[in-house]
Amino acid sequence: MNKIKSSNLLKGISFVLIPILVLILAFSIFHVMFLNEYGNESKDFTKTEAFSTSYFRFILNQISKTQYVSTKESSNYLELEDEKGNLYYYDTTNYSNDYFKGIENYIKYIIVDNKTNIMFTNIRSTNYTEEIAKIKNNPTYWEYVDSNIDTNIEYINKDNIKYNYTYYYSNKEVNKIDENGELEKRNLKDFNIYTYYDETAANEAIDLQGGREIWNFLIENKTLPIYALGISAILLIAIVFYLIYAIGHRDGKEEITLNSLDKMSYELITIICGMISLSFLAISIVALNMLNYITILFAFISYILAYIVASIWVVTTIKRIKAKEFLRSFTTYKIIRWIYHKFKNLRATFRNKTPETKKIFWYYIVFIAISIILASLFYTGLAILLLIAFWIYSYFRIRKYVNKQAKIEEALKNIYEGKTDIYLDESELEGILKRMAIYINDIAGGFSNAIKESLKSERLKTELITNVSHDIKTPLTSIINYVDLIKKEDIQNEKIKEYVDILDKKSQRLKKLTEDLVEASKASSGNIKLNLEEIRVKELINQTIGEFKDKFENRNLIIETNMPEDDVKITADNRYMYRIIENLFSNITKYAQDGTRVYIDVKKKNKNIEISIKNISKDRLNISADELMQRFVRGDKSRYTEGSGLGLSIAKSLTELQKGTFNITIDGDLFKVEMRF
Numbered sequence: 001m002n003k004i005k006s007s008n009l010l011k012g013i014s015f016v017l018i019p020i021l022v023l024i025l026a027f028s029i030f031h032v033m034f035l036n037e038y039g040n041e042s043k044d045f046t047k048t049e050a051f052s053t054s055y056f057r058f059i060l061n062q063i064s065k066t067q068y069v070s071t072k073e074s075s076n077y078l079e080l081e082d083e084k085g086n087l088y089y090y091d092t093t094n095y096s097n098d099y100f101k102g103i104e105n106y107i108k109y110i111i112v113d114n115k116t117n118i119m120f121t122n123i124r125s126t127n128y129t130e131e132i133a134k135i136k137n138n139p140t141y142w143e144y145v146d147s148n149i150d151t152n153i154e155y156i157n158k159d160n161i162k163y164n165y166t167y168y169y170s171n172k173e174v175n176k177i178d179e180n181g182e183l184e185k186r187n188l189k190d191f192n193i194y195t196y197y198d199e200t201a202a203n204e205a206i207d208l209q210g211g212r213e214i215w216n217f218l219i220e221n222k223t224l225p226i227y228a229l230g231i232s233a234i235l236l237i238a239i240v241f242y243l244i245y246a247i248g249h250r251d252g253k254e255e256i257t258l259n260s261l262d263k264m265s266y267e268l269i270t271i272i273c274g275m276i277s278l279s280f281l282a283i284s285i286v287a288l289n290m291l292n293y294i295t296i297l298f299a300f301i302s303y304i305l306a307y308i309v310a311s312i313w314v315v316t317t318i319k320r321i322k323a324k325e326f327l328r329s330f331t332t333y334k335i336i337r338w339i340y341h342k343f344k345n346l347r348a349t350f351r352n353k354t355p356e357t358k359k360i361f362w363y364y365i366v367f368i369a370i371s372i373i374l375a376s377l378f379y380t381g382l383a384i385l386l387l388i389a390f391w392i393y394s395y396f397r398i399r400k401y402v403n404k405q406a407k408i409e410e411a412l413k414n415i416y417e418g419k420t421d422i423y424l425d426e427s428e429l430e431g432i433l434k435r436m437a438i439y440i441n442d443i444a445g446g447f448s449n450a451i452k453e454s455l456k457s458e459r460l461k462t463e464l465i466t467n468v469s470h471d472i473k474t475p476l477t478s479i480i481n482y483v484d485l486i487k488k489e490d491i492q493n494e495k496i497k498e499y500v501d502i503l504d505k506k507s508q509r510l511k512k513l514t515e516d517l518v519e520a521s522k523a524s525s526g527n528i529k530l531n532l533e534e535i536r537v538k539e540l541i542n543q544t545i546g547e548f549k550d551k552f553e554n555r556n557l558i559i560e561t562n563m564p565e566d567d568v569k570i571t572a573d574n575r576y577m578y579r580i581i582e583n584l585f586s587n588i589t590k591y592a593q594d595g596t597r598v599y600i601d602v603k604k605k606n607k608n609i610e611i612s613i614k615n616i617s618k619d620r621l622n623i624s625a626d627e628l629m630q631r632f633v634r635g636d637k638s639r640y641t642e643g644s645g646l647g648l649s650i651a652k653s654l655t656e657l658q659k660g661t662f663n664i665t666i667d668g669d670l671f672k673v674e675m676r677f
Helices: 008-038 049-066 128-137 165-170 199-204 206-220 224-246 266-288 293-322 331-351 355-376 381-416 431-488 494-525 537-547 549-554 574-591 647-657
Strands: 077-081 087-091 107-113 118-121 141-145 148-151 174-177 183-186 191-197 532-536 558-562 569-573 597-605 608-616 661-667 670-676
Touching (some): 008 224, 008 293, 049 141, 049 191, 128 141, 128 191, 266 293, 266 331, 355 381, 381 431, 532 537, 532 574, 537 549, 537 558, 537 574, 537 597, 537 608, 549 574, 569 574, 574 608, 574 647, 574 670, 647 661
Parallel strands (some): 087 118, 558 597
Antiparallel strands (some): 077 087, 107 118, 107 191, 141 191, 532 569, 597 608, 608 670, 661 670
């Protein structure tokens, strides 16, 4: 099911089928309507009621046009004389863009006005008496002479035409302007009409042949629209439901995927798509109305373009609805929501208004009122001057208030940056600004006291650690010395030798712990004198690697270095930089997995030097980087390995004392230290 709804191929086929099915559906509906009206007509179009109706309407149209032709001026007729000097009018109308553009182009006529004896015709001839005599020789003709009908067209002969509404209407009186510009009453009886259908011209006409073929096809295939209508409707409904279900889904994604088009303003995209699609549809209808092969092709292309634009609008609408973003995509909705929130905030402000908000509100009301009063008195020069003066006064009052606010902001900024010697003169301020100044002065004083207490506490701790370490150091030195003396004696008892070795190791470890403790205390308190100089980082690292070579080899650790070819220098204290690298390498020899690689990278980045050291831990590092940087914390929770847990803390403190940064990253069993100087 997921493959069906996310299949681009199925969606593409569905989108291609829709315009085809819509055309089939439209043609089928037209076919059904046609059969309801003309289903019982003859296959020969000239024998049909539709042909007769068009034929008779054309004749009446020509008669109505003669009513507006004078002997001095004509609109649709060319004024000519025959060989006998009789005046007649030759029809020059081109019906290519008129209602009468089909069979009516092939109807020939001679119309004689019985009152004026003027003839109107679309037949070029030198002998119209002979042309009138030949009209009855045509297979399809219609004559109206002295109010009598003579024709071989069934639906407008003398028996049937009495039921024709158009004929009845044409025999009623109509208005005619005579040559003197006066109004006179005329009707069909005032004319003799001779017409015939030019079969030869019609057979040679491509557009009429196409029309005949369409007519014959519609008459012959009476059951076709029923099947076509049913099948196309079912397929169209199925495709529409499938697309509603599938639109917005992509392979591998459950949620509806929206693109940049789907995030545009819905009103904007609706207007754009509506205007474009309706324009193409209008072009399609106009082109189709001209009925030739080129215009039909042009109409089809316009229809497809209108469909594509409409499809874009439908797709984005469905996707927005399915993604529950439909309402939010309306700009109107966003504006209304914004106004609602502003109104809500304003209401909340008035509900919970403080003395300051009340004051600002009334200040604003007074400002507007005074401005309106002074503006209404503009017809006097004094009012203009007063209004300008009031605006200037208001500006300086606001500016003074903003300057006081800026002082408070500056005081807060200084406190944020760690400065505690802050004091604001409360007498210079008023209202809420005065209360804020009091609070800031109290906060600054509190911070200052807290910092003093913190420094005092830190100093006491440092002194305590130093004194205790010093007190431990004196007896410890004696223990170490006496252990050395015992080791020089010739001791035969193996147990005593073992005990002496243990005493030696533990005393050395205690000595190292005491030294680390003192150094950590000094480093964290900044009680260290730095001797800053240029240090070659590559030489320092290579030298330290050389000193730890045996320890690395004992653990089968492979050192991989990646350093620039040219000299890399930093400004630092050589002794403490060595201590940092030594602490990190010492950590590696204690905690790295045997037989793994250790990566040491040195990079130049802008004006900084970056040093990174990576290794794989032999124990699970189920501890965060922040915890590991604290004093007396080790990755080895069992405390089986030697070490005080101060190495990383000392390295971090020494790095920061030398204006560097020290960061630890833990990713699974990967342990990474990054330093930047």
